[in-house]
Amino acid sequence: MxxxxxxxxxxxxxxxxxxxxxxxxxxxxxxxxxxxxxxxxxxxxxxxxxxxxxxxxxxTSWPRVSYSSSNTDAAGLTEQIRLTLTNKGIGPARIEGMELSYDGKPVASADALLKACCSGDKGEAPQRWMSSANGEILRPGEEKNFLRLNKAVDARQWARMADMPAKVAIKVCYCSVFDECWVTQSSANNKAEHVRACPANWTQYRD
Missing domain, CATH: 1.10.287 (Helix Hairpins)
Incomplete structure (x- = not known):
């Protein structure tokens, strides 16, 4: 069992x-x-x-654009007015906008600037070379003369031309290859201010 x-x-x-x-x-x-x-x-x-x-x-890609002016050519030998943008940074700079003021008033072109500052007694404009900076890409260390004026034969006209850079103020907005943007102002000793986007309300300076 x-x-x-x-x-x-x-x-x-x-x-x-x-x-x-x-x-x-x-x-x-x-x-x-x-x-x-x-x-x-x-x-x-x-x-x-x-x-x-x-x-x-x-x-390592940071651009830094500054403005300068000179009363001689690049070699320092010939009297000539030069208005110049220089990239002093270590990365390329894409110029997105520029506003130029003469004696406190924005001017939209080189012709308007020369008419305001430097016309002779007969209203003639001095010989000049112009090159637009807007949209340009400046390599590190590159200079761009966006306006050059030869010395005028008329002494009074040349005196006005020589005084012109002291009355010019520049604002320029530029961006890096990563679309980071800055505004540099000559009135602020070319100090760069980081901005989210370039201002849209400037009177754009063209050649």
């Missing part, structure tokens, strides 16, 4: 030692939390590295 059937109960991976199982569970939880922390920290480190690399790339 057979005895009653005995059923065995399986308890998964439990060892039968309560404290051992509890300790193993706690260790597993600690490892999981530590892994999560390391993953989050690694992500933050990678993001910080990416931001640092982006700042470094931006810094």
């Amino acid at each position: 057979e005895g009653p059937e005995v059923h065995s109960h399986h308890h998964g991976s439990h060892s039968g030692h309560r404290w051992f199982d509890l300790t193993a569970s706690i260790c597993a939880m600690v490892v999981s939390v530590a892994s999560l922390y390391l993953a989050i920290h690694h992500g933050q480190v990678m993001q910080e590295m990416a931001e640092a690399n982006a700042r470094m790339v931006t810094a």
Whole structure:
């Protein structure tokens, strides 16, 4: 005669030692939390590295455009009026806009500037070379003479021409290859101000 059937109960991976199982569970939880922390920290480190690399790339591509004027040619030998933009930065500069004022009033072209400052007794304009700066890309170290005036034969006209740069004020907006933009003003000693976009309300100076 057979005895009653005995059923065995399986308890998964439990060892039968309560404290051992509890300790193993706690260790597993600690490892999981530590892994999560390391993953989050690694992500933050990678993001910080990416931001640092982006700042470094931006810094090595930073343009800086300034305005200057001269009463001689580039060699310093011939009397000549030159109005010049120079990229003194370490990255290319894209000229997006320029406003030129003479004696506090914006002028829209070289002809308007010369009429305001330098017409002779008969109203003739001095010989000149003009080159638009708007839309131009200046390489690091590159200069652009956007206006050159030869010395006038008429002494009084040349005197007015020689005085003209002192009454000229320039505002220029330019951007880097990463579309970061700045405004430089000659009235602020060519200090560059970071802007979100180039101003749309300027009286644009054209050649």
